[in-house]
Amino acid sequence: MKITAAVARATAAPLSLESLEIEAPRDGEILVRVVATGICHTDIAMRDQTYPVPQPIVLGHEGAGVVEAIGRGVGKVAPGDHVVMSYNSCGSCDSCHEHRPNYCHDFFQHNFAGVRHDGSTALRRGGEVIHANFFGQSSFATHALCHERNVVKVRNDVPLELLGPLACGIQTGAGAVINSFALRPGETIAVFGVGSVGLSAVMAARVAGATTIVAIDTNAQRLALAQTLGATHVVDAKTQDAIAAIMAATGTGTTYALETTAIPRVIRTAIESLAPRGTCGILGASTLDTEITLNAMHLMTAGRSLRGIIEGDSTPDVFVPRLIELFRQGRFPFDKLVTFYPFDRINDAIHDAETGKVVKPIVRM
Structure with a gap:
């Protein structure tokens, strides 16, 4: 046809x-x-x-x-x-x-x-x-x-x-929080980059019960939108030190960090914003030769973790209908x-x- x-x-x-x-x-x-x-x-x-x-x-x-x-x-x-x-x-x-x-x-x-x-x-x-x-x-x-x-x-x-x-995009961000991290009530998260993937993560963190949700970006309009969708703190990376702002909001760093930009220096910042035993997930589409430089002692001595995430660890037949139901209830x-x-x-x-x-x-x- x-x-x-x-x-x-x-x-x-x-x-x-x-x-x-x-x-x-x-x-x-x-x-x-x-x-x-x-x-x-x-x-x-x-x-x-x-x-x-x-x-x-x-x-x-x-x-x-x-x-x-x-x-x-x-x-x-x-x-x-x-x-x-x-x-x-x-x-x-x-x-x-x-x-x-x-x-x-x-x-x-x-x-x-x-x-x-x-x-x-x-x-x-x-x-x-x-x-x-x-x-x-x-x-x-x-x-x-x-x-x-x-x-x-x-x-x-x-x-x-x-x-x-x-x-794809929305289940990637929401799934990273709900499936990959299995974020629990009272835990904390920093989301680096609040496009559609990052904002989906912010909404999912609110659904999951995170008490501190920090949104980091350089776009003021998107940061304002993040606040309406559940971010408790926003950081304009053009004018603020993201790590200092996260430490001020949490005291020790976040339980989780989600990095959506695929920019190596931002990935390193996300990892350095973690609390001891925290986990950073990366899910931005990088080039095939992108490399990351990390401080091995910072990662190892406090039990921090770095992991890749594809499609929010979602089985679409299960997760997409769940997101639709959350949307129908006005929660997503x-x-x-x-x-x-x-x-x-x-x-x-x-x-x-x-x-x-x-x-x-x-x-x-």
Whole structure:
């Protein structure tokens, strides 16, 4: 069938809206009519070849829509179901068997290769191959093919156009707090960088009962938003010493620090803001050769920890519906992060995300 998709054809260049052909779903695949898609900084990084995905390619990995058709063997969803599309995984490695698909041993092949596992792609423009299957979906399009493993059925009494970002950026920040850290009431956290991921972590920390939530950024508007969403303290890193401010707020440092920027000096600051036995999680998309310099004695002698976090240690089939229920109860107001754009303004949405004008853009198809 014919679809319209935003195609990345050159590094750092605007996406082009094009008419493409998409295949019917194969065994285990699901054709989704995309209602809306969130824009994540990972999409921008892949457009700019921070990680060399093949081009031309249709990006997009926070899609929400309605199932139109299913391939043989699909039992999780049926035509007409409302779904969000999350990251893909192999289903057969040790991590997947142990219900940790976010650490799938073949994560990069299933999410960044731009082709199915057999090397094929579902998109064409006449005789030209267009790479697809980005995060198992390529949802910068009016229709997307996803897989049974990375589709999440959601209730149909919440606005579907809002839900796509739950499948990546928002579950990454919230999941880091709730799943990775398992933050308990009375504990403390510092969040470095309060874009959509960091603000999701702030909201989750409030839900989990943190008594001190410190938000650190250089964007005054985002710091003000962080306060409305649950931050007890904010630090403008342009004018304040973040470590001194955190120590003043906590006395000994925080139980947890979450670093979302992937900037090495900020990662070091996050670690140095920890209390004894504290844990720092890093989840920003860095370049492949990014290195971190740490003070080994500071880390070792007080039992501090540093760990990487992918997708908030979330199993999307479980965690996304939980976030939706928290939203319905008014306890996780992620809609306050969102700005909507029509699909034909996708490049404006990307620009506004890059420049910090908006927190979480969503394009409506």
